[in-house]
Amino acid sequence: MHKGKGMKFVGDSRVLAPEARKKMLPKDYSEYPGKTExxxxxxxxxxxxxxxxxxxxxxxxxxxxxxPLERIADPTDTGYIPLPDWYFLFLYQLLKYSYASGPYTVIGALVIPGLAFGGLLLAPFLDNGPERRPFRRPVATGMMLLALAATVFLTWQSVATHDWAAAERQGKIVAKVEIDKSNPGYEVFKSQGCINCHGENLQGGAGAPALTATGLKPEEIANIAKNGKGAMPKGIFKGNDKQLKQLTEFISGLGEK
Structure with a gap:
């Protein structure tokens, strides 16, 4: 056998030649002025x-x-009306309607939001056509416009129908006042059942305002006790004139400097 005969040299290189690599490189940005960078x-x-x-x-x-800051949260105040952050207002408003609240709360809290967000998650799989123009995708565009309109409407209704005056009263920061529970006026306050709505420390609750630092004179408080005001009915005070005087002077003196 002669040297070199019967042998073949096979070359296999995975590295592209410089000319091939040059062709695969993207064009220089200067070739697309104002379009890319x-x-x-x-x-x-x-x-x-x-x-x-x-x-x-x-x-x-x-x-x-x-x-804005409100008073310290009171878990015993069942009359407080909470308001969620703005991005949850549409869900908050949805739970006010008949078939989304009460015995149907599951529908308003889980079923409807679940269908809406589930459809949003499945959108890439349900509508995977190549068209990008909205009018060529009527189903996807229509569903998105419907969801957007419903969200805007419910958010607006939540803000428009909320009792902002009551919310301001509920969240008002009231200076802490030392209550003299040995005062005869406080005994009248308890005996007349005022404690049930206004709280043991007159801090308010169950829709009733706080009675500390009211700024009212005894005569004004007496008029409210007899004739009522707002949610407080007329004639709720059943005591005599002496008890009324003790009560009004006690409440009027709370929080005075």
Missing amino acids: AFWPNFLLKEWMVGAVFLVGFLCLTIAHPA
Whole structure:
């Protein structure tokens, strides 16, 4: 056998030749003026700048308009009407309707939101056509417009129908006042059943306002005790004139400087 005969050399290289690699590279950005740009740092820098502007604006807003604070939460106050954050107002309003509350709470709290959000999650699988124009996708566009309209309407109704005056009274921060429970006026307060609505420390509750630091004169309090006001009915006070005087002077003196 002669040297070199009967042997073959086979080459297999997985590395592309320079000419082939050059063809696979994307074209230079300069060939698309105004249409594309490098992600780093051009595009990302613009994103950061816009985000910084919004962040500074949001911080200025929080400084100019601090979040309103209410009194300390009282779990025993069953008359307090809570209000969720703005992004849950549409669900809050939904639970006010007949077939979404009471015995049907499961429908309003689970079934309807579950169908809505479930449809949103399944949207990529239910509508996977190539069309991007809204009018060429009537089902998906119609469902999205319906959901958007329902959310806006329910949110607006929640804000429009909420009793903001009652909410302000309920959440009002009242200065802590030392209650002299040995005072004869407090004994009248208990004996007349006022404690059931206004609380042991006259802090209010069950829809009744706090009786500390009212700023009212004894005569004004006596008029309310006899004739009622708001949710308080007329003639609820059954005591005599002496008891009425003790009660009104006691309440009027609470919180005075």
